[in-house]
Amino acid sequence: MAFPKIKHVRAFVVRGGGADYHDQGDGHWIDDHIATPMSRYPEYRQSRQSFGINVLGTLVVEIEAADGTIGFAVTTGGEPAAYVVEKHLSRFLEGRDPSEVEKIWDQMYFSTQYYGRKGLVVNAISGVDLALYDLLGKLRQEPVYALLGGKVRDELTFYATGARPDLAKQMGFIGGKMPLHHGPAEGEEGLRKNIEELATMRERCGEDFWLMFDCWMALDLNYAVKLAHKAHEYGLKWIEEALSPDDYWGYRDLKKKAPAGMLVTTGEHEATRWGFRMLLEMECCDIIQPDVGWCGGVTELIKIANLADSKGVMMIPHGSSVYSYHFVITRHNSPFAEFLMMAPKADEVVPMFHPQLIGEPVPVNGKLKLSDAPGFGVELNREVGLHRPYAR
Incomplete structure (x- = not known):
């Protein structure tokens, strides 16, 4: 052809x-005292936008x-x-x-x-x-998933990332990943608050619902190990991106020291087959989480997924809407997907990349069937203020 x-x-x-998705207005859960590598500085602790995450x-x-x-x-x-x-x-x-x-x-x-x-x-x-x-x-x-070999399942199953796992359970998601609100600079009191929040959510969600912590590169190895062991009492399913993405040695040690049965996950801020080869060959994690919009696109994600598959490691891409959905549905080692709860209070399901995409699908009761529309099945909203700074 x-x-x-x-x-x-x-x-x-x-x-x-x-x-x-960090470029939000005031009062959004995604910018509310979330632990980051900048949390060691009190002036940048309350808001991620304060240190320029959205510039x-x-x-x-x-x-x-x-x-x-x-x-x-x-x-x-x-x-x-x-x-x-x-x-x-x-x-x-x-x-x-x-x-x-x-x-x-x-x-x-x-x-x-x-x-x-x-x-x-x-x-x-x-x-x-x-x-x-x-x-x-x-x-x-043809839809992109057809270009990638076709679907291996009829629908996608999701866990939700947001501030309210208890509400996510009511909406039909299989699990809820919470932002970690307090990092090492906030000492034992911050650690206690993290565990208290987990305990509260476990009580609200019951024993069978997945709960995870998203640590957003904020911790050191000692703190991450302490957090993992204290969280194990409340059935934490995994601890995510606890360390700097460049600290492969720290991830290797965290995986060794984590409680039996708790998964160590990372890769959201990793890129290309070579970065993920390091994570996989050094046995740094149980799940890799590349973002298809950051790791090199679909062309590179294919190579990363094949590496993971050869190692028996699951690949659950970081939430990137239709761009990961079309890939996940073609892969046996990607049995579920992430959905970012972009409502300011994480209390309803709204399109993840609103308002830029027209026709963006969202899960219903935690599940989603992809359409057979050509490409990724969405269109660009041309009323969002497109600016072309380097027109040729």
Whole structure:
């Protein structure tokens, strides 16, 4: 099948919610005294936005084929990532066959390796790769999951991430992952408050509901081990991203020292097959959690998933809406998925990347059937204030 060549690549910046889900207004649970690596500084402890977690905004990548078909994707990275897409990555796309996903990815990654490798540059590459898959699906009139080998189950099953696991249980989710509110700088009192919150949620949710802690890179090894053992009494299913993503040795030791039966998970802020190879070969965790919008896109997620599968490790991608759903439903070692509760009080199910996506599906009673619409099955909301800072 001959595809029309890629004609244009465009990169936009959007502010306010959506893919940059930390870019929220006042009073949102996601910004309420959550433990972070910056919690050691009292002035940055109450709000994650206080230290600039939301300064970049959302990156929107559009790839238009010669016949006018447009694929798009949203991720984080804002204006700096838009510059990388327009000024550097576009040369590997425009005029090319959109089916050359492997070659295009390889050229984007290795051409930026001297200033990239992880972080913002790989976010930009991820956005391009996701937009390319969306375009291919639309050109072929197939959903992305069909491009990836087809579904291995009829529907997705979700756990919820948010401040109210008890409400998530009422909404039909299989588990609730709570933000950890107090880090090492708040001492024994903070540790006690963390355990008290877990105990309260266990009492509300009962014994059979999964409860997890999202530690967002905030802890040291000693604190993480103490937290894990104290939380074990209340049946904590896993402790997530407890340490810096670069501390592979710490994760290895945490996995060894965690209570029997408690899972150690990480990978949200890891990138590429090489980063995940470190996590897997050093036996750092029981579940890897790549974000498809940050780790290198679908093209790289395939390689990461195969590595995990070969090691017998589950891969549960970090919540990234339709971009992970289409992958998870094709993989046996991804038996459930994450849903971020983006309602300010975590008290209702709302679209995760609102208002940037039109037609974004959400779980009902903790489950979701994907449509067979082409691409990722969503459209870009062009009324969200798209700004193209580096138009060519």
